[in-house]
Amino acid sequence: MTRARSEDTRCYFFVLPAVIVIAAVAVYPMIPAVWISLRRVIVVFHEDHFVGLSNYAFLIHDPRFWTALGNTAYFVLVAVTIELLLGLGFALLLHTSFRGQKFFRVAILIPWAIPTVVSAKMWAWIWNPEYGLVSRLLPGSEMNWLGMPGYAMHAAILVDVWKTAPFVALLLLAGLETIPVDLYKAAIVDGASPLRIFFSITLPLLRPTIVVVLVFRTLDAFRVFDAVYVLTGGGPANTTETLSIYAYKMLMRAGDFGYGSTLAVVTFLCVMAISAIYIRLLGMPTRNIRI
Amino acid sequence: MKGAYLRTCCAPRSLRFFLRCVLVFSSRGGTRRPAPKKRGFSGSPLHAWLASLAVKYAPRAPRKKPRPRVARDGSQTRPVASALLVFIAVGVIEQGCTRASGSDDAGKIHIVFKHRPLVGNASVFRERLADFRRAHPEVELTTEVLPNVADITHQYYFTALAARSRDIDVFVADIIWIHEFSRAGFLRDLSSEFPPADIKRDFIEGAADAVIADGRTFAVPLYIDVGLLYYRTDLVPQPPRTYDELEAFAKTAKYKDPSLSGYVWQARQYEGLICNGFESIWGHGGVTTQGDRVTLDTPEARAGLDFLRGLIVHGTSPASVTSAMEEESRRVFEQGRAVFMRNWPYAWTEMQKEESPVRGKVGVAPLPTITGDPGFSALGGGELVINAAAPESHLAASIDLVRTLTSLDANIAFAIANGQPPPRKAAYEDERLKTQAPFIASLEPVVVRARPRPVTAYYNMISDVMESEFSAIVTGIRTTPVAFGRAQMAIDRITQ
Numbered sequence: 001m002t003r004a005r006s007e008d009t010r011c012y013f014f015v016l017p018a019v020i021v022i023a024a025v026a027v028y029p030m031i032p033a034v035w036i037s038l039r040r041v042i043v044v045f046h047e048d049h050f051v052g053l054s055n056y057a058f059l060i061h062d063p064r065f066w067t068a069l070g071n072t073a074y075f076v077l078v079a080v081t082i083e084l085l086l087g088l089g090f091a092l093l094l095h096t097s098f099r100g101q102k103f104f105r106v107a108i109l110i111p112w113a114i115p116t117v118v119s120a121k122m123w124a125w126i127w128n129p130e131y132g133l134v135s136r137l138l139p140g141s142e143m144n145w146l147g148m149p150g151y152a153m154h155a156a157i158l159v160d161v162w163k164t165a166p167f168v169a170l171l172l173l174a175g176l177e178t179i180p181v182d183l184y185k186a187a188i189v190d191g192a193s194p195l196r197i198f199f200s201i202t203l204p205l206l207r208p209t210i211v212v213v214l215v216f217r218t219l220d221a222f223r224v225f226d227a228v229y230v231l232t233g234g235g236p237a238n239t240t241e242t243l244s245i246y247a248y249k250m251l252m253r254a255g256d257f258g259y260g261s262t263l264a265v266v267t268f269l270c271v272m273a274i275s276a277i278y279i280r281l282l283g284m285p286t287r288n289i290r291i
Numbered sequence: 292m293k294g295a296y297l298r299t300c301c302a303p304r305s306l307r308f309f310l311r312c313v314l315v316f317s318s319r320g321g322t323r324r325p326a327p328k329k330r331g332f333s334g335s336p337l338h339a340w341l342a343s344l345a346v347k348y349a350p351r352a353p354r355k356k357p358r359p360r361v362a363r364d365g366s367q368t369r370p371v372a373s374a375l376l377v378f379i380a381v382g383v384i385e386q387g388c389t390r391a392s393g394s395d396d397a398g399k400i401h402i403v404f405k406h407r408p409l410v411g412n413a414s415v416f417r418e419r420l421a422d423f424r425r426a427h428p429e430v431e432l433t434t435e436v437l438p439n440v441a442d443i444t445h446q447y448y449f450t451a452l453a454a455r456s457r458d459i460d461v462f463v464a465d466i467i468w469i470h471e472f473s474r475a476g477f478l479r480d481l482s483s484e485f486p487p488a489d490i491k492r493d494f495i496e497g498a499a500d501a502v503i504a505d506g507r508t509f510a511v512p513l514y515i516d517v518g519l520l521y522y523r524t525d526l527v528p529q530p531p532r533t534y535d536e537l538e539a540f541a542k543t544a545k546y547k548d549p550s551l552s553g554y555v556w557q558a559r560q561y562e563g564l565i566c567n568g569f570e571s572i573w574g575h576g577g578v579t580t581q582g583d584r585v586t587l588d589t590p591e592a593r594a595g596l597d598f599l600r601g602l603i604v605h606g607t608s609p610a611s612v613t614s615a616m617e618e619e620s621r622r623v624f625e626q627g628r629a630v631f632m633r634n635w636p637y638a639w640t641e642m643q644k645e646e647s648p649v650r651g652k653v654g655v656a657p658l659p660t661i662t663g664d665p666g667f668s669a670l671g672g673g674e675l676v677i678n679a680a681a682p683e684s685h686l687a688a689s690i691d692l693v694r695t696l697t698s699l700d701a702n703i704a705f706a707i708a709n710g711q712p713p714p715r716k717a718a719y720e721d722e723r724l725k726t727q728a729p730f731i732a733s734l735e736p737v738v739v740r741a742r743p744r745p746v747t748a749y750y751n752m753i754s755d756v757m758e759s760e761f762s763a764i765v766t767g768i769r770t771t772p773v774a775f776g777r778a779q780m781a782i783d784r785i786t787q
Contacts, residue, residue: 044453044475045748058784063777064759129611147559147614149766235560236613237763253446254752256785 030268037265041257055262065263067238068246069270071153075228075242076221079160083217084210086161087168092202094169095176105173112166120230123159146232149239156228156240160221168213175209176202211282215275222271243267399431402688405462407673408439410637411709419704423695430688441465441562445751452477455680460689463513466501466672466743467562467750473509474748479677482507484690497670497743498714504748509676511697512714514705516671517734517741518570520656521624521632521642523649526551530656532663534574534598537631541607544630553607555620556633558599560762563616565754566669567633568761569744571595573667574660585745585753585786588779593771594661596764603765613766625649633658635671639730640710655730657737670741672714706731712738749786756781 040051059065094105111119126133127145134145145155179202187197225244228234234241234249241249247267251260409416424432437444445468451459452472464472472478485508491499494512502510520537522530526544531537541553557563572579575598577591602608612620617634621641624632627648632638642653658666675693677686695701702713703721707728718724719735745753760778763769769777 044449044471044477062781064781129614144611144614147611149768233560234759235762237560237766237768238759239768241759249755252450253442254755254785255449256752 033261033268034265036257037259037261039258041261042255043257044255051258055259056266058259059262059266064238064241064246065243065266068241068243071238071240072222072224072242072244075153075157075160075224076218078154079157079164079221080214080217082157082161083165083168084213086165087172087213090165090169091172091176094173108166108169110166111163112170114163116163116226117230119163120159120227123155123162124231127155147236149236152232152236152240156231159227159231160224163227164217164220168217171213171216172206172209175206179205211278214282215278218274218278219271222274223267243270398429400429400685400688401431401433402460402685402692403433403435403458404692405435405437405459407444407463408436409709410711411640413708415704415708419696419701423692426695427688427691432692448472448477452678452680456678457680457682459678460681460685461675461677461692463673464510464676466498466512466515466670466674467754469502469510469674469676470504470746470748471751472676473504473507477679478509479679479681479686480507481509481511481677481690481693484694485511493716494714495716495738495741497741498672500746501670501672501743502674510674511693513673513675513697514702514709514711515714515738515741516635516637517668517712517737518566518633518658519636519639519668519734519737520658520666521634521638522654522656523627523630523652524654525652526630530654531631531659532665534659534661537659538602538605538607541630545606550628552609552623552629554602554631554633555608555615555623555629556599556602556612557615557617557620558603558612558762558765559614559616560758561616562754562758564761564765565744565757566671568596568599568757569669569742570633570658570667571599573742574658576661580745583747583786585747585782586779587757587782588772588775593775596761596771596774600765600767600771604767613762627652636712636731636734637710657740665736665740668737668741670743747786752785753782756785 037055038050038052039048040055041048090108094101094108114122124146127135129135129144129147146152183201183205184197187201192200223244224242225248228240228242229245229248232240234245243263244267247260247263250256250263254260404420420432420434424430437447445465448459448462448464448468453475464478469478487503487506487508490503490508490511494502495515498512498515502508502512520530522540523544526547527540531540537554545551545553556567558567569579572592572595575591575595577589577595579585579587579592603610603612615623617638620629620632620634621638623629624634624638625642625647639653639655641647642649644650658668660666675697677689677693681689697714699715699717699721702715702718703724705711706713706718706724710728710731712731712734713719713724719732719738725732744750747753756778760769760774764771764774
């Protein structure tokens with residue numbers, strides 16, 4: 001008994017350094033952010049006074065916030081879905097053995113290796129209505145992709161998919177590698193069709209990896225900033241403005257630290273909620289993976 | 292089944308490898324060269340502290356391991372190697388800080404002047420700077436050019452000045468920043484050198500109002516900008532005076548040549564859209580400020596923006612205006628593909644060039660209004676300001692630089708060379724301007740009628756709100772009542 005208890009305390013002792021680091025790096029900056037969000041702070045004008053929850057009260061009625069939240073949710077939903085499907089396709093293709101398999105495994109990672117700002121700028125040129133590649137390839141009507149509401153958001157989603165589908169493919173490929181070959185051999189002996197094999201063996205055994213991919217990508221996409229900001233700056237008419245861009249504009253451009261922090265805190269709460277939902281619905285990812 | 296852990300421990304390992312490479316490389320050959328001394332820094336307390344840190348925390352040979360790994364010529368070199376690393380870091384930091392320390396070579400006063408890229412004939416501007424250098428042999432003048440995008444330049448000054456940067460002495464600020472920057476304490480009060488009464492007497496009213504805050508002068512106007520209506524004299528019988536005339540003329544011209552665009556202007560989500568929007572609101576009889584309050588949600592304002600949206604809906608303007616800035620509009624008009632264009636005076640100079648397809652076929656008029664009176668242009672322009680945090684010893688020379696660049700002579704010279712209207716009233720009566728730049732001289736009635744955008748310290752915050760709502764209206768995402776309701780709510784919160 002005593003030995004077990006001393007082992008228990010030793011466990012806490014081992015975890016302590018990690019907890020301290022997380023507290024210093026993640027928790028500590030959060031506390032001032034929450035505190036500032038309760039104040040009206042405009043640093044350059046030396047305005048700094050406590051306003052309670054009035055920033056949050058304004059946020060509830062701020063249509064621009066709801067638009068930004070809607071944009072973000074739409075971006076996450078569409079981008080992550082496409083990335084997952086495309087990534088799964090790539091992973092399955094690369095998992096089969098063929099000539100040049102290693103070459104393609106490396107080649108597919110190139111978009112992921114390019115810094116987001118660079119790839120966003122590159123795509124901005126590709127979509128340029130006057131001398132862009134897209135308007136050259138699609139002759140006839142001159143399409144102003146990034147200037148038209150509705151189109152601009154999908155252009156941004158495409159950039160994100162182009163960049164992160166390889167990352168998803170890489171994670172899923174790692175998951176595929178862990179599925180024992182014996183299972184497939186047995187299935188073939190039993191005369192199962194490839195479709196049946198996919199749905200009865202590959203997909204269930206890949207589920208833990210898919211959960212990790214979903215959590216990674218959703219949380220990442222929810223905080224999307226650089227890809228959209230470089231591509232459209234949030235325009236036209238804020239139809240591509242995500243929560244991060246709105247918070248950035250409030251903080252850095254307008255210098256309204258109070259309301260900007262309110263937006264940042266709310267973004268954080270949204271991300272927390274999404275994580276909680278994932279863990280509740282799909283179980284703790286690590287517990288499933290470690291077998 | 293095997294676990295699928297993701298290995299993430301490769302980062303520290305590669306970092307260690309990198310550091311080892313640096314250490315081995317820097318101690319190669321065994322000779323211990325003393326680190327290069329940095330002038331003006333090596334004696335400072337910071338330097339001593341860093342050096343002591345380098346010695347204290349330099350990696351030593353591990354004692355507990357039986358066979359320590361040793362660099363090629365012994366582990367003794369490691370303290371030296373890490374000291375070198377620290378010196379490199381210090382050198383980099385010091386390079387970044389030298390300008391901030393305000394140290395001047397050979398007793399010279401180092402003045403830094405920042406401005407946006409010059410337009411037109413830049414040599415005239417450089418000549419003026421050369422004159423200043425000749426008159427002030429004790430000054431070393433450096434000019435630095437910033438990006439030609441107002442928003443980015445604003446952000447640059449905003450962050451640099453908020454950090455009390457001493458890197459900047461004199462700079463060109465946009466007309467709409469002065470009240471914000473002066474309220475924030477970024478700008479030096481120039482009232483004793485340029486008394487507000489003199490500014491009001493000598494300069495165009497709108498330009499003077501923009502540089503005077505709370506009865507004190509914070510800037511001196513360098514040039515001004517006004518919105519103008521460009522039209523094709525070969526396609527239109529006379530310049531339109533009302534909005535109805537403009538639409539009718541455009542329709543007639545398009546009927547004869549369907550490939551033409553009617554009226555090109557600027558409706559991308561940026562500051563230029565606000566200028567276009569306000570001009571239309573004023574043209575419909577709207578007033579945008581009541582006392583200190585910026586009032587946007589008025590019937591006239593709705594009519595003004597509805598008109599702009601209507602231009603696109605009726606086909607008078609192409610849909611591409613919603614992503615156009617000044618240069619996009621100018622290119623379309625200059626290639627002869629549009630009947631009308633709203634733009635600043637700089638476009639005139641471009642139209643008169645030899646290679647311009649529309650040379651000799653372009654006329655300029657005041658913007659139309661609903662009543663037929665000459666319209667009100669949005670007043671733009673650049674102002675010379677002095678950084679409040681710049682060293683006191685630089686002040687006299689900085690003020691003289693401002694004086695040199697904003698004199699009546701300079702006003703006229705820049706107007707002739709750059710095609711930008713001068714801010715001094717007297718310039719428009721000057722014979723040199725009338726003979727050498729008759730176009731600029733002819734703009735006087737437009738310049739006098741031009742109106743500033745709301746003059747408030749919160750302008751930059753308000754403009755962010757207006758940009759998005761104006762853009763929503765002209766792209767048809769929201770109707771004017773909805774968009775103005777949203778904008779007014781956000782503006783009232785900012786200026787509460």
